[in-house]
Amino acid sequence: MRPLVHPFLVLLALCASLTGYLVAGATPTSLSSHLQPNPADGNSSISTAQSVFEALAAGNNAFRANYTWSDAYDSHHFLYWGCSDSIISEGTIFKAEVGTFVVERNMANQFLDLDNSGQGAFGYAINQLGITHAIVMGHYGCSGVADAIATPPPPPIDPGAAAHQHWIGPVREIYSTSNRTEVVVLREKNEKHSHVDPPPFTDPGLRALIEENVRVNVWRMATSTVIQNLYHKFSRNETTEDHAVFIHGFLYDSEDGQVYNLGISVGPPGVRIPDVPFPLLPDFPRW
Numbered sequence: 116m117r118p119l120v121h122p123f124l125v126l127l128a129l130c131a132s133l134t135g136y137l138v139a140g141a142t143p144t145s146l147s148s149h150l151q152p153n154p155a156d157g158n159s160s161i162s163t164a165q166s167v168f169e170a171l172a173a174g175n176n177a178f179r180a181n182y183t184w185s186d187a188y189d190s191h192h193f194l195y196w197g198c199s200d201s202i203i204s205e206g207t208i209f210k211a212e213v214g215t216f217v218v219e220r221n222m223a224n225q226f227l228d229l230d231n232s233g234q235g236a237f238g239y240a241i242n243q244l245g246i247t248h249a250i251v252m253g254h255y256g257c258s259g260v261a262d263a264i265a266t267p268p269p270p271p272i273d274p275g276a277a278a279h280q281h282w283i284g285p286v287r288e289i290y291s292t293s294n295r296t297e298v299v300v301l302r303e304k305n306e307k308h309s310h311v312d313p314p315p316f317t318d319p320g321l322r323a324l325i326e327e328n329v330r331v332n333v334w335r336m337a338t339s340t341v342i343q344n345l346y347h348k349f350s351r352n353e354t355t356e357d358h359a360v361f362i363h364g365f366l367y368d369s370e371d372g373q374v375y376n377l378g379i380s381v382g383p384p385g386v387r388i389p390d391v392p393f394p395l396l397p398d399f400p401r402w
Contacts, residue, residue: 182213191217191244194237196336197252198224198259202369205252209374217246222279223259223286224251226332226339238341241360249336249360252374253329254367260325261313263287264305289331290324295400297323326366326399330379333364337381349383359383366396377401 195205195216205216219236226233240246263286268276290298301320305311314321336342342362348354364377375396382388 185214190214191240192247193217194219194240194246194249195252196220196224196226196237196250196332198222198254198257200254200256200258202256203252203254203367208367208372217244222282223257223263223328224253224332225282225285225328226251226335227285237336237339241341241345245358247360249362250365251329251332251336251363252365252367253325254369255322255325256316256369257325257328258313259283260286260328261316261321263290264301264311264321264324265313266309266311286324286328289327293324293327295323295327298327326377326396329364329366329377333362333377333379333381337362346383349385359386361388363391365393 191214193216195218197203197205197218197220199220199222205211205218209215217236217240219233219240221230221233226237228234237249240249260283262279263283267280272280290302293299293302297319301314301318301324316322342360345354345358345360349359359382361380361382364379366375366377367373368375374393376391376393377399378395378401380388380391
């Protein structure tokens with residue numbers, strides 16, 4: 116698969132931005148001047164920022180009022196692999212206690228070999244923390260998946276947008292190759308247009324692509340070197356069920372708060388996959 120934006124171009128754009136400052140003779144002092152508030156703006160932006168932080172501080176105070184440290188927080192059972200989107204928070208939707216999840220989040224909840232940070236967190240969670248269940252959590256209304264359907268922005272493109280487009284490249288690949296009926300219908304409709312905007316969040320093709328993206332990333336995680344090494348130990352009877360790791364695909368519906376099980380869980384050979392107490396996603400084609 117060829118990424119939409121080559122990593123070298125992203126690096127080149129970042130270097131060009133830095134070079135612009137150096138050529139202009141920017142120093143830490145002159146650079147900091149760009150971060151100072153504009154006197155013409157008055158104090159409105161500062162006041163707004165203060166009120167927002169006051170809400171965070173009040174929330175932390177409320178949290179601390181009922182907080183007691185427990186050794187149970189060191190008993191890790193779940194790895195949560197979710198999206199960066201602010202509408203989905205693992206602690207909120209599961210009403211989970213501190214220490215329930217080891218968490219890794221990124222745009223469109225992707226598990227990718229090129230993501231060193233994610234791979235490091237994954238290996239640590241499996242090998243050092245001994246988590247039992249890894250959950251790939253997608254959600255309807257995912258902007259990252261919607262952007263992968265839309266036409267890429269034309270050049271010139273700023274470094275942040277370039278990085279975003281590069282990151283969602285694997286989702287574009289799923290969109291362009293999926294044989295899921297809803298995705299095919301959307302793709303054929305879009306092929307008739309020279310420019311395509313992100314579809315509305317209710318579009319059946321987008322919803323199906325979000326589901327397929329979870330499926331693909333469950334498969335990527337299950338076939339990763341870390342998991343395959345662990346599963347090979349089971350096939351050679353070198354470990355016990357106490358060290359089993361199960362991988363699950365979940366999907367969150369922000370309209371009603373329901374978490375669905377896609378029914379595509381994976382586990383070690385010869386080990387029964389535990390029952391998952393979430394409703395199966397209706398009309399989702401299983402493996």
